[in-house]
Amino acid sequence: MKRIAVLVSGGGTNLQALIDAQGSVLKSGKITLVVANNANAYALERAKKAGIETSVVLKKECGSQAAFEERLKEVLTEHQIDIIVLAGFMTILTENFTNCYPKRILNVHPSLIPSFCGEGFYGLRVHQAALDYGVKVTGATVHFVNEIPDGGEIIAQKAVCIEDGDTPETLQRRVMEQAEWVLLPQAAEKVCKELL
Numbered sequence: 001m002k003r004i005a006v007l008v009s010g011g012g013t014n015l016q017a018l019i020d021a022q023g024s025v026l027k028s029g030k031i032t033l034v035v036a037n038n039a040n041a042y043a044l045e046r047a048k049k050a051g052i053e054t055s056v057v058l059k060k061e062c063g064s065q066a067a068f069e070e071r072l073k074e075v076l077t078e079h080q081i082d083i084i085v086l087a088g089f090m091t092i093l094t095e096n097f098t099n100c101y102p103k104r105i106l107n108v109h110p111s112l113i114p115s116f117c118g119e120g121f122y123g124l125r126v127h128q129a130a131l132d133y134g135v136k137v138t139g140a141t142v143h144f145v146n147e148i149p150d151g152g153e154i155i156a157q158k159a160v161c162i163e164d165g166d167t168p169e170t171l172q173r174r175v176m177e178q179a180e181w182v183l184l185p186q187a188a189e190k191v192c193k194e195l196l
């Protein structure tokens with residue numbers, strides 16, 4: 001089985017979807033490490049409950065983006081990680097990091113790329129932008145990560161309808177339930193299986 005690291009910053013519902021998919025949808029990979037860039041991320045509790053090793057890497061303790069990325073690489077190497085999944089990891093990684101893992105880093109983004117993506121589009125801001133624009137359909141995308149924010153090759157997408165009266169919060173929840181939590185485990189399985 002391929003060894004998966006999941007990188008998180010917050011609540012970790014996408015991490016939970018991956019944990020819950022282990023042994024069913026996710027058969028060719030095993031989550032062996034969860035790394036957070038925020039010591040208070042609830043995702044760390046989810047990992048601990050599932051018996052998964054955790055690590056916290058803080059940019060401010062590392063001193064610079066370059067040192068932060070070097071520390072991340074060290075932790076991933078120590079754990080012999082094959083595949084990295086960014087699941088609500090709210091920091092941009094530069095080419096110094098992404099070039100080390102070509103087609104080995106996946107990200108889930110809460111819109112249909114190329115809409116509402118790139119620098120500054122994360123979390124609820126993405127859903128606010130979709131509502132402000134007035135689109136009637138949005139969704140989620142899982143893609144490979146390269147040096148361009150949200151610019152790597154698309155692996156999977158799923159559309160979700162916007163409903164009258166939606167707020168960023170109600171839309172976020174629907175996109176997670178109908179798209180992100182379904183797509184991410186499927187995409188992780190596809191990538192792991194192809195590498196086996």
Ligand code: GAR
Binds near residue numbers: 009089122
């Ligand atoms: C998810 O909606 C994810 O798609 C989004 O943040 C949320 C994290 O939730 N990611 C981005 O916006 C990345 N640009 P979670 O911590 O509950 O998985």
